[in-house]
Amino acid sequence: MKRAASILIRLVSLLLLAAVATLLIGQPLLEKREERRVRVMLLTVQEALQNYHVKEEIYPRDLMTGAQLVHFLKKEGFLEEPLQNPWTREAFGNKDEPDGLRYRTDTIAETYELIVYKPGTEIEQFRLDSTENQSLE
Amino acid sequence: MLLTIAWLIRSHHERIRVLGDWPVTVAEVKELLPEAHRLKVDPGPRGGLEVFDAAGKRIGYAVRTMPDSREIVGYSGPSDVLVVFDAKDEGVGIAIRQSYDTPSHVDDVKLDYLFMESWNGRSWDAIAEVTDFNEAEIYSVTGATRTSEAVMESVTHRLAITDGGEGLEREMEFHWNDFALLGFLGGGIAFAFWKKKSFQKWRWIFSVATIALLGLWMGDLIAQSLMVGWVESRIPWEATPGLVIFVVAAFLLPWFTKQPVYCQFICPHGNLQRWMMKVVPATWKRPLPGDGKWIGRWIPVMLLVVVVAISFLQLDFDLAGIEPFDAYVIKSAGVATISVAIVGLFISLFFPMAYCKYGCPTGWLLEFVRKRSGKDKFGERDWAGLGLLAISLALYLIPLSVWLG
Numbered sequence: 001m002k003r004a005a006s007i008l009i010r011l012v013s014l015l016l017l018a019a020v021a022t023l024l025i026g027q028p029l030l031e032k033r034e035e036r037r038v039r040v041m042l043l044t045v046q047e048a049l050q051n052y053h054v055k056e057e058i059y060p061r062d063l064m065t066g067a068q069l070v071h072f073l074k075k076e077g078f079l080e081e082p083l084q085n086p087w088t089r090e091a092f093g094n095k096d097e098p099d100g101l102r103y104r105t106d107t108i109a110e111t112y113e114l115i116v117y118k119p120g121t122e123i124e125q126f127r128l129d130s131t132e133n134q135s136l137e
Numbered sequence: 138m139l140l141t142i143a144w145l146i147r148s149h150h151e152r153i154r155v156l157g158d159w160p161v162t163v164a165e166v167k168e169l170l171p172e173a174h175r176l177k178v179d180p181g182p183r184g185g186l187e188v189f190d191a192a193g194k195r196i197g198y199a200v201r202t203m204p205d206s207r208e209i210v211g212y213s214g215p216s217d218v219l220v221v222f223d224a225k226d227e228g229v230g231i232a233i234r235q236s237y238d239t240p241s242h243v244d245d246v247k248l249d250y251l252f253m254e255s256w257n258g259r260s261w262d263a264i265a266e267v268t269d270f271n272e273a274e275i276y277s278v279t280g281a282t283r284t285s286e287a288v289m290e291s292v293t294h295r296l297a298i299t300d301g302g303e304g305l306e307r308e309m310e311f312h313w314n315d316f317a318l319l320g321f322l323g324g325g326i327a328f329a330f331w332k333k334k335s336f337q338k339w340r341w342i343f344s345v346a347t348i349a350l351l352g353l354w355m356g357d358l359i360a361q362s363l364m365v366g367w368v369e370s371r372i373p374w375e376a377t378p379g380l381v382i383f384v385v386a387a388f389l390l391p392w393f394t395k396q397p398v399y400c401q402f403i404c405p406h407g408n409l410q411r412w413m414m415k416v417v418p419a420t421w422k423r424p425l426p427g428d429g430k431w432i433g434r435w436i437p438v439m440l441l442v443v444v445v446a447i448s449f450l451q452l453d454f455d456l457a458g459i460e461p462f463d464a465y466v467i468k469s470a471g472v473a474t475i476s477v478a479i480v481g482l483f484i485s486l487f488f489p490m491a492y493c494k495y496g497c498p499t500g501w502l503l504e505f506v507r508k509r510s511g512k513d514k515f516g517e518r519d520w521a522g523l524g525l526l527a528i529s530l531a532l533y534l535i536p537l538s539v540w541l542g
Contacts, residue, residue, distance in 0.1 A: 006428050013432040017439045024443045024459075028452035033542040127164070131174075 037086035038116055038126060042101070045069060046128050048078040049103075049112055058109040059130075066101025067092050087119060100125070138522045139502065143368045145533045146448050150369040161186055161219060161234075166199045169221040169230035173197070183261075183299045188221070198222045198261075201234065202291040205298055210373040211238040211287030214366040218291050220256065220264075228256040228264065231292060237370050238284045239362050240455045245281035245469045252278050252285055256292065265296040280468035283377065290376075308375060314355055315379025321351050322383050325403040329396045344408040352405030358462035359384055359399065359499055361444050365456055369448060391507035400493060400500050406461055406478070407493050407500075410485040417486050425488055425495075433495030438521045440498040442528060449532035450540055460499065461492065 045066070052073065053059055060072060066085070070092040073079040082091035087099055100117045116126040166173040172190040176199065179187050185200030202209075203217035214237025223229050231253060236243045246252060255275040256264060267273045270289055278285035324343050327336070351357055357380060364384070367373070374381045387399035400407055414422075425433065440459050447454045457463035458473030461481050481492035493500050505522055532540070 009428045010431055013428075014435060017432070017435055021439045021443050024454070025446045025450075025452065028447070028454045029450060029540070032450065032452055036541050131163075 034086055035125075037084065037089070038100075041066075041083060041086045042114060042116060042126055042128055044079070044083055045073070045101070045103075045114060048073045049114070052076060052078050053112075059105045059112040060103070061105060061109045064103045065095075066099035066103070067097045068095045069101070069103045071095035138526045139505065142445065142526055142529045145529045146365070146368045146445075149449055149533050161199055161201055165219055165232065165234065166197075166221055168232060169219075170197050170199075170223065185299075196224050197229065198226065200295060200299075202295040203235075205295050206291035208371060209287050209291045209294060210367070210370055210376065211236075211284035212242050212281075212363065212366065214238045214370040216243065216284070216288055216291060218288055218295075220292055220296070222261060226261050228259045228261075230254065231256050231288070233288065236284075237366065238287065239366065239457055239463075241457055241463065241469050241471050242281040242284040246278050246285045246288060249278045249281075249285070252276070255289075261296055264293060265299075267293050280466055286376075309378050310375065311378055314357070315377065317350070317355060318357055318379035318383045321347060321403055322386055325398045326390070328402045329390075329398045330394075340402075343402070344411065347403055347408050348405045348412075351403070352409075352465040353467070356463075356466035357383070358405060358465060359387055359503075360457065360460050360462040361440075361498055362456040362460070362463070364499070365444060365448050387503060388506055391503055393508065395508045397503060397507055400503055404493075404500075405465060406481075406497075407490070410482065410490050410492060413482055413485050414489045421487060422489060423487055425491075430495075433491075434517070435521075436495050437498040437501035438525070440496075441501065441525055444498060445525060445529050446532065449529070450537070460497070462499075 049059060049069075060069070062068075062072075064072065070079060070083050074083075074092075084090070085092045085097065085099055088097065092099075100119055102113075102115045102117070104113050104115075105111060111130040113130075114126075114128040115124055117123060118125045161176065163173055163176055166176065166186075166188055170188055173188045173196065174191040175189040175193075176186040177189065179185050179198070183198070183200065185198055187195055188197040188199055190196045199219060199221045201217055201219050203215070206218075207215050209215055216236035216238055217234045219232045219234050221229050221231070233243060233247055252275075267275070270276070270286075275289055277289065324346075328340050328343060331337075367384075372381055387403075390396060390398040443459065444456060446452070447456060455471065455473070458471055459477065461474060461478030463474040464470045464478035477496075481496055484491045505518060
């Protein structure tokens, strides 16, 4: 009986230790995974925007959220595959769904800016634009 | 097993370094030269970037220290520094773009504006010619000395090599702190092997000295953040030969002599715990039950799994925070390391040397290599080592994209 209790205590404690390790690694790992998803989404949107510019010779004129931009690019035929919303991990669907991406252009729609803010903050995480930050490297 | 794990980490990071290069962006240069609008690669010997404003006028020059300065390692790794000059070829500032060094130390350097502006107004040639930083009035950052020195040397080295110079020579140089470390190592060895009573009675002085000088003043404790940094980049044998000998000896001595010289005689945190044992009455102390001891022995293994995972996956996690050793560098210590130090010391009041026995991943590694008396059987510790090797192999062989999605 005593031996069985001892084995149980040890087993539960090992599981607790594994849980602590998972917690320590888990948070930064989740952040890194999300960062990679954001990068993939951003580069796909950038490519679609550039294709739009090649055809239309201007960038979309309106200020848009990520979901609105994806919806717009899809409607215009520049995004064929469904694009994953990196924050919800589901395909962008509703154009009013929340996301951290903001799109804007200048007054003559000759340049673009794609800015990703850290979730729930105004801290800029990534920036891609047509002039200075054309790559995420 | 440990050497194989170290090789796997090194090889993994070499691969990442070759695949992942970070070109300088206009936005980075703009921080130091606000009119910057366009960068043009300079194919000349300087190998940097010409900086132009919106009107197309050349307004400066930017250069990064990597990969040329990859070999210049601070506390635990090299730093990539951006150096920007104006049109007159005078420095307007530096910025640490990316660093493999201990994050808390890098932050200290970044926040020391006096240090970061040390290059302002100096010409390319003047910086390239610097051989004595004190003479040039460029001073390291207190609390992050090695990291800031590596930044200083990286900048000078990068500028010097481009004009045909050889840059900083990588010659082994012993400084006072190297000699001090060798002194502590010698002292530890003497107390471990020379058991004469008349000599051992002075051990308390040595113990206090390790806490006050080695710990609080020099901050040179063997830690995971230090070793992982070295394994990921390289061992800075020429910059800090004393520390390298110190760390190597800490592993070789228990291996060849069975004596845990570093853990038992030199480690400031171990010695501090020994003093703490004397603070409370003996009746307050409690022996740990058998199950508690068994579980406690797995805590360092769990922390080593975390260390290996953080290193392979390059996660944003300061390894200094899982051990109490950075807490001795009070000026730059983070909350995590201070908490680990305080909690560990508090527990050791009631369970003598609890942190050393049940919490220290570095101590676990030193104990892992220690030669043992009697029959050499494949035990619990060896299984744990094999487990760590298996985890390292999995992290090495499975592509990063699988782990990171």
